[in-house]
Amino acid sequence: MRHKIEIDGVEVNFSEGETILEVAQRHEKEIPTLCYDPRLEPFGGCRLCIVELEGARNPVASCTTKATLGMVVRTATDTIEAYRKTLLEMVVSENREVDVSPLRGYAAGELADLRDKYAINSTRMTGATSGTNKTDENPFILRDYELCISCYRCVRVCAEQEGDHAINVMNRGFHTQITTEFDGLLKDSACTFCGQCIQTCPTGALADKKALRAADEVADAIPDKTRTICPYCGVGCSVDILTKNEKIVGIHPAMDGPANQGALCVKGQFAYDFVQHSDRLKTPLIRGEDGELHEATWEDALDKAAEGFRQANAEHGRHSIYGIASGRAPSEAAYLMQKFIRVGFGSNYIDNCSRA
Amino acid sequence: MSNPLVDMQKPEVIFCIGTNMTECHPVAATGLKKAIARGAKLIVADPRRIGLADLSHLYLPLRVGSDTALLLGMAHVIAREGLINEDFIENRTTGFDEFFEHISQWTPEWAETITGVPAKDIETAAMWYGGANKGAIYYTLGITEHICGVENVQSLCNLALMTGNVGREGTGINPMRGQNNIQGAGDSGALPNNYPGFQAVTDPEYQAKFKAEYGRAADLEKGITKVTALELCGDSIHAMLIDGENTLLSDPDREHCEHALRSLAHLVVIDIFLTETAELADIVLPATAWGETDGVCTNTERRVQRMRAAVPPPGEAKPDWWIICQIAQRLGFKGFDFNAPKPIFNELCRVSPIYAGLDWERIDKSEYQWPVPHKEHPGTPRLHEESFVNGRGIFSNVHYRDPAETISEDFPVWLTTGRRLQSYHTRTQTGRAQGIDYLLPEESLEVNPADLERWELADGEWCKMSSARGSINIKVKATNRSPRGTVFASFSFADVPVNLLTGSGYDPITHTAELKVCPVRLEPL
Numbered sequence: 001m002r003h004k005i006e007i008d009g010v011e012v013n014f015s016e017g018e019t020i021l022e023v024a025q026r027h028e029k030e031i032p033t034l035c036y037d038p039r040l041e042p043f044g045g046c047r048l049c050i051v052e053l054e055g056a057r058n059p060v061a062s063c064t065t066k067a068t069l070g071m072v073v074r075t076a077t078d079t080i081e082a083y084r085k086t087l088l089e090m091v092v093s094e095n096r097e098v099d100v101s102p103l104r105g106y107a108a109g110e111l112a113d114l115r116d117k118y119a120i121n122s123t124r125m126t127g128a129t130s131g132t133n134k135t136d137e138n139p140f141i142l143r144d145y146e147l148c149i150s151c152y153r154c155v156r157v158c159a160e161q162e163g164d165h166a167i168n169v170m171n172r173g174f175h176t177q178i179t180t181e182f183d184g185l186l187k188d189s190a191c192t193f194c195g196q197c198i199q200t201c202p203t204g205a206l207a208d209k210k211a212l213r214a215a216d217e218v219a220d221a222i223p224d225k226t227r228t229i230c231p232y233c234g235v236g237c238s239v240d241i242l243t244k245n246e247k248i249v250g251i252h253p254a255m256d257g258p259a260n261q262g263a264l265c266v267k268g269q270f271a272y273d274f275v276q277h278s279d280r281l282k283t284p285l286i287r288g289e290d291g292e293l294h295e296a297t298w299e300d301a302l303d304k305a306a307e308g309f310r311q312a313n314a315e316h317g318r319h320s321i322y323g324i325a326s327g328r329a330p331s332e333a334a335y336l337m338q339k340f341i342r343v344g345f346g347s348n349y350i351d352n353c354s355r356a
Numbered sequence: 357m358s359n360p361l362v363d364m365q366k367p368e369v370i371f372c373i374g375t376n377m378t379e380c381h382p383v384a385a386t387g388l389k390k391a392i393a394r395g396a397k398l399i400v401a402d403p404r405r406i407g408l409a410d411l412s413h414l415y416l417p418l419r420v421g422s423d424t425a426l427l428l429g430m431a432h433v434i435a436r437e438g439l440i441n442e443d444f445i446e447n448r449t450t451g452f453d454e455f456f457e458h459i460s461q462w463t464p465e466w467a468e469t470i471t472g473v474p475a476k477d478i479e480t481a482a483m484w485y486g487g488a489n490k491g492a493i494y495y496t497l498g499i500t501e502h503i504c505g506v507e508n509v510q511s512l513c514n515l516a517l518m519t520g521n522v523g524r525e526g527t528g529i530n531p532m533r534g535q536n537n538i539q540g541a542g543d544s545g546a547l548p549n550n551y552p553g554f555q556a557v558t559d560p561e562y563q564a565k566f567k568a569e570y571g572r573a574a575d576l577e578k579g580i581t582k583v584t585a586l587e588l589c590g591d592s593i594h595a596m597l598i599d600g601e602n603t604l605l606s607d608p609d610r611e612h613c614e615h616a617l618r619s620l621a622h623l624v625v626i627d628i629f630l631t632e633t634a635e636l637a638d639i640v641l642p643a644t645a646w647g648e649t650d651g652v653c654t655n656t657e658r659r660v661q662r663m664r665a666a667v668p669p670p671g672e673a674k675p676d677w678w679i680i681c682q683i684a685q686r687l688g689f690k691g692f693d694f695n696a697p698k699p700i701f702n703e704l705c706r707v708s709p710i711y712a713g714l715d716w717e718r719i720d721k722s723e724y725q726w727p728v729p730h731k732e733h734p735g736t737p738r739l740h741e742e743s744f745v746n747g748r749g750i751f752s753n754v755h756y757r758d759p760a761e762t763i764s765e766d767f768p769v770w771l772t773t774g775r776r777l778q779s780y781h782t783r784t785q786t787g788r789a790q791g792i793d794y795l796l797p798e799e800s801l802e803v804n805p806a807d808l809e810r811w812e813l814a815d816g817e818w819c820k821m822s823s824a825r826g827s828i829n830i831k832v833k834a835t836n837r838s839p840r841g842t843v844f845a846s847f848s849f850a851d852v853p854v855n856l857l858t859g860s861g862y863d864p865i866t867h868t869a870e871l872k873v874c875p876v877r878l879e880p881l
C-alpha cells in the first residue's frame with residue numbers, strides 16, 4: 001500500500017518527490033499545462049494544470065504539488081474543465097494570433113493545440129495584446145512579444161538550464177514584459193544565442209527567425225523530422241533536422257537526447273546551413289596539365305586516385321603512402337581509412353586529426 | 357571521459373583546467389552550472405580569465421605552459437595534509453611510495469615561482485579537491501596541446517589516484533573531445549599505434565587476429581604519426597589520402613605544412629568544400645555532408661550514436677565510405693565490397709571488443725556507452741568502477757619542463773590559441789552558416805588593456821604579430837580576459853592564419869603540437 005495514490009478512480013504508484021502532474025503523465029492522463037517544461041523547476045504560474053484533491057478546499061496546481069500517500073485526485077471534473085476553458089479564453093484573447101508557423105519553435109503550437117482541445121473561439125474577446133514587440137536585428141531570435149503569455153518559460157530555461165540569465169521580467173500584471181538587462185538588444189546582453197528560449201516558448205512569441213525564412217514554403221504543414229547528432233563538438237547532442245522539399249529548414253533539439261536533454265548551443269541550433277551552401281563540391285576535380293583543378297567524372301577521378309597510390313607504392317614502396325582520417329565523418333569512414341592502409345599497404349601509416 | 361555527462365551535476369568539487377568549457381562545450385557546461393547552483397565548488401585554472409573563471413570560486417591564473425608545476429604543487433599539499441585515500445591507494449594503485457617521496461620537493465612555494473599563482477591559492481585548491489568526497493577533473497586541449505601534454509595528463513591522474521576520485525559518480529578524469537566523431541575515429545583504429553578498438557599493433561595476439569581478419573599482416577611496429585608524416589613529405593612520404601580535414605589551417609606552422617603537402621607526388625582529398633587543403637590536391641573527391649549521410653559517431657562520454665541522412669547530397673557527392681571502397685577496389689584490395697554503411701559498422705563491432713555487444717540496430721536509440729563486451733551487456737557509463745583496464749593505477753613521477761620556446765628579448769609576449777563559441781575549427785562550416793557573422797565577424801587579438809601602451813598598440817587598430825616562424829596582421833582588442841603579457845587568438849579565420857606562427861614543438865610521445873604556447877612580438881602597423 002506504500003506509495004500509492006488514486007487518480008480519477010484508479011490506484012497508481014508514485015515515487016518519492018514526484019508531482020501529481022508527473023504521476024498523472026506517467027499513467028497517460030492528459031492534464032493541460034502552459035507554463036510547464038519538464039526540464040525546469042516547477043513554477044505554478046498559469047494555473048491550467050489544476051486538479052481537485054479530496055479533502056482540500058481549493059483545487060491545486062498539479063505541476064507544483066507533490067504526490068503524498070493516499071491522495072485522491074480528480075483531473076477533469078466539470079468545474080475544473082470549465083475553469084480551464086475560461087482561463088484559456090482569456091489567454092487566447094490577449095494574443096495577436098494563435099495559429100503560428102510550426103517553424104517558430106519546438107513548443108510553439110502548444111497554445112493552439114489547447115485552444116482546439118477546449119474548442120475556444122479565438123475571436124470571442126478582442127482585448128489588447130499583452131506585450132510590445134521588440135525590434136532586434138539579430139539574425140536568430142524574433143522577439144514577437146504580442147504573443148507572450150507571461151509563462152516565464154524562456155526566462156526560466158535561460159537561468160536554470162543555460163545558467164545565462166540573459167533575459168528577465170519587467171513590470172507586473174498586464175504590463176509584464178520579457179526583456180534583457182537594460183531593455184536592449186540580445187547581442188548586448190549575456191545571451192549566447194543557444195535558442196533554448198525559442199524552443200520552450202508555448203506560443204511562438206520568441207521564434208526561430210532563421211527557420212521562419214522558409215515559412216512560405218512550409219506554410220502551415222508540419223516539416224519532416226529526422227533524428228541525428230549535431231555535427232559540431234564532442235558532446236554529441238541529439239537533434240531533429242526539419243526538412244521540407246529536400247531542404248533543411250531548421251533544427252529542433254531532441255528533448256530526450258541522452259547527452260543534451262533538449263539543450264543546444266548556437267552552433268548546433270543555428271549553424272546548419274553550411275550543408276546546402278552553394279560552395280559545396282558537386283563533382284570530382286582533377287588537376288590538369290595547366291596546374292588548375294577541373295571538373296571530372298567519378299570514373300576518371302577514382303582511376304587517377306588509385307593510379308597515384310599504385311605508382312607511389314611501385315616507385316617508393318608501401319611506406320611512402322599515408323592516410324589521415326576525419327574526426328567529423330562517421331566511424332565507417334575512419335574504419336575504412338585504416339583498413340585501406342593496413343590491408344592495402346600492410347603498414348600502420350594512418351592517423352586522425354586529433355593531434356591538432 | 358571516464359564518467360558520463362550526467363555526472364557533471366554530481367561532484368562536490370570540480371576542477372577545470374585548460375578547458376574553455378562555456379565556449380567550446382556549452383551544453384556540457386550547463387551541467388556544471390547546475391552543480392554550482394546545487395552548491396558545488398568550482399576551481400578553474402587557465403591563463404586567461406575565461407567565462408568559466410567568472411563562475412568559479414577559486415581562479416588560478418597560471419602562466420601558459422606551467423600546468424605540470426601547478427599540479428605537482430597541488431599533489432604536494434594533498435600528501436602533506438594527509439588528504440590521501442589510503443584504502444584506494446592500497447587496493448587499486450601502485451608506486452605511491454616513490455611518488456610520495458618524489459612530490460615532497462615540489463612545494464607550492466616552488467610552484468608559485470613557475471606558475472605565478474600564489475602559493476596559498478594552490479594550497480586552497482589542493483585542500484578543496486583533496487578534501488572532497490566527490491572531486492571531478494575536466495580538461496581539454498589546454499592540457500594536451502603542449503610539448504608536455506603527457507606529463508600534464510599524468511599529473512591529473514596522480515591527483516585523482518591519490519584521492520581515490522575515480523570510478524564513482526561525480527568523480528573521474530574527463531577530457532572533453534572537440535569534434536563530433538573524434539572519439540569514433542580513434543575507436544575505429546585510425547591511429548598509428550592501435551587496431552580498431554584500441555588493440556595495440558605491437559601485441560602479437562592482435563597482430564595474428566587482424567592478419568586472419570584482413571588476409572594480410574600489417575607492420576609489427578607502430579606507424580608514424582601525422583606530424584612525422586608531414587615532416588617526411590617529399591622525402592619518404594609521396595602519396596596521401598586525406599579525408600575531411602583542413603590540415604593547412606588547423607595544423608601548426610602553416611608554411612611548413614603547405615610546403616609539405618605541395619611536395620607530395622600524389623594528394624587525394626575527400627571533402628565537402630574546396631578547403632585550403634583541398635586546393636593543393638591532385639584529386640578532390642566530393643563527399644556527402646552531415647545531414648546527407650547515414651553513419652555512426654561516438655561522443656566524448658563514449659556513447660555510440662546514429663547519424664541519419666535527411667536530405668539528398670548536392671550534385672554527384674558520395675559518402676566517404678563509398679569513395680574509399682571505390683579506390684580500394686581499383687587497387688585490387690580485398691574486403692571493400694560494401695554497398696551500405698551498416699555492414700561496415702557491423703564489421704567494426706565484430707573486430708573491436710569494446711563494441712562487441714553492439715550492431716547497427718542496437719545503437720538506434722543511443723543507449724550504449726562503450727565498452728559493451730557482449731550482447732547482454734548494458735554498456736559502461738562509468739569507467740574504472742571496480743578495476744583499471746591494466747590492473748592497477750600507476751603513479752607517474754613527472755617533472756616540470758619549460759615550453760619548447762620561452763619568451764625572450766625578440767619575442768617577449770606569450771601567445772596562446774583556441775576556439776570561440778560562435779565558430780568552429782577552421783570555419784569551413786560555421787563560416788558558411790548565415791547569421792554567425794553577426795556574432796563573430798572577424799578574428800581579433802585579445803590584449804590586456806594595460807599592455808596596450810607599453811607595446812604602442814591601440815584598441816581596434818591593426819598590429820603585426822611575429823614569431824620565430826613568420827608574421828601575420830591582426831586587429832587588436834583590449835580585454836581583461838587576457839592577463840598582462842599574454843595574448844590570445846583563435847585559429848578559425850583563413851585571413852588571419854594564426855597557425856603560421858605556432859608550431860614550436862611537439863609532445864615527444866603523442867606528437868600533439870604545442871599550439872597553446874608561442875612566444876611572439878607585437879608591433880603597431
Ligand code: SF4
Nearest residue numbers: 158191192194195197
Ligand atoms: S538564446 Fe539562450 S541565452 Fe539567449 S535569451 Fe534565449 S535562452 Fe537565454
Ligand code: SF4
Nearest residue numbers: 230232237265268383
Ligand atoms: S549543440 Fe552545441 S554543445 Fe551540442 S553537440 Fe552541438 S556544438 Fe556541441
Ligand code: FES
Nearest residue numbers: 044046047049063
Ligand atoms: S502548468 Fe502548472 S501552473 Fe502552469
